[in-house]
Amino acid sequence: GPYRTILVERRGRTALLTLNRPEALNALSLEVMRETVEAAEALDRDPDVGCVVITGSGGKAFAAGADIKEMQPRDYMDMYLSDWFAAWDRLGRLRTPTVAAVRGYALGGGCELAMLCDLVVAADTAVFGQPEIRLGVIPGIGGSQRLTRAVGKAKAMDLCLTGRTMDAREAERAGLVSRIVPDADVLTEALAAADTIAGMSAPVAMMAKEAVNRAFETTLAEGVLFERRLFHAVFATADQKEGMRAFAEKRPAEFRHR
Numbered sequence: 001g002p003y004r005t006i007l008v009e010r011r012g013r014t015a016l017l018t019l020n021r022p023e024a025l026n027a028l029s030l031e032v033m034r035e036t037v038e039a040a041e042a043l044d045r046d047p048d049v050g051c052v053v054i055t056g057s058g059g060k061a062f063a064a065g066a067d068i069k070e071m072q073p074r075d076y077m078d079m080y081l082s083d084w085f086a087a088w089d090r091l092g093r094l095r096t097p098t099v100a101a102v103r104g105y106a107l108g109g110g111c112e113l114a115m116l117c118d119l120v121v122a123a124d125t126a127v128f129g130q131p132e133i134r135l136g137v138i139p140g141i142g143g144s145q146r147l148t149r150a151v152g153k154a155k156a157m158d159l160c161l162t163g164r165t166m167d168a169r170e171a172e173r174a175g176l177v178s179r180i181v182p183d184a185d186v187l188t189e190a191l192a193a194a195d196t197i198a199g200m201s202a203p204v205a206m207m208a209k210e211a212v213n214r215a216f217e218t219t220l221a222e223g224v225l226f227e228r229r230l231f232h233a234v235f236a237t238a239d240q241k242e243g244m245r246a247f248a249e250k251r252p253a254e255f256r257h258r
């Protein structure tokens with residue numbers, strides 16, 4: 001393909017994006033960031049893609065963080081003027097649902113990348129953490145904010161201040177992980193979840209995602225109003241007619257993504 005550090009495959013309406021630097025435990029270099037964001041935005045624009053799965057190659061890591069060797073020599077002006085890591089925000093603004101399939105280490109930027117996805121399907125052996133403080137830095141791709149929203153202050157402070165990791169069970173109990181499955185089944189489970197999502201009406205799935213994400217940006221009253229307006233809007237879709245007609249006719253719905 002056109003990329004050096006990632007692989008992109010299409011499987012029906014599901015797309016699979018694989019971070020592909022297994023020799024560096026899929027460390028998130030600038031090149032990985034550029035390629036991942038560019039590929040994800042291209043998939044987001046493609047009406048034939050209904051869900052994107054993001055995973056890491058090699059089985060040992062989803063991603064062991066931002067690329068430490070690349071950051072080590074930088075000074076403040078390098079970081080500020082290049083707005084280091086800013087492009088990752090664009091991943092959180094995709095309209096297409098995303099699923100992280102996590103095997104092994106999801107540390108630092110790897111944990112942050114998983115949290116930028118909508119679902120996190122984790123192996124029972126997965127390890128999550130924000131160990132940046134051990135390197136004399138702090139999270140830089142939203143970790144202090146998204147982890148706190150996902151798991152609350154108690155766990156977020158513990159992870160960010162001590163650098164300790166959470167295993168998959170603790171991460172699931174805390175609300176960071178959607179599902180835990182045996183290591184060998186992670187990709188299959190994530191792709192199956194993605195196929196399920198991609199089989200739903202694409203615009204309605206986008207609205208569901210928008211509604212859930214609104215909960216992190218606004219008050220309850222505004223969020224509930226936002227949801228209700230979107231709920232009214234889905235009645236403008238052909239897919240609402242099809243979905244409810246199919247229920248009445250006791251057959252599976254065939255959504256046309258309109």
Ligand code: HXC
Nearest residue numbers: 023024025027064065066067068069107108109131137140
């Ligand atoms: C660059 C990395 C890397 C990383 C691993 N590697 N993590 N390279 N950046 N984040 C490289 C190693 O240097 C090594 O390369 C190869 O991958 C294999 O890693 P090992 O350490 O030999 O593997 P292992 O002994 O199994 O240990 C795995 C590990 C450890 C526990 C995950 O690699 C580790 O602690 N990595 C760093 C985790 C971390 O601190 N992440 C947060 C990064 S900071 P060679 O060439 O030696 O074979 C971050 C945000 C920073 O994400 C924000 C600041 C602005």
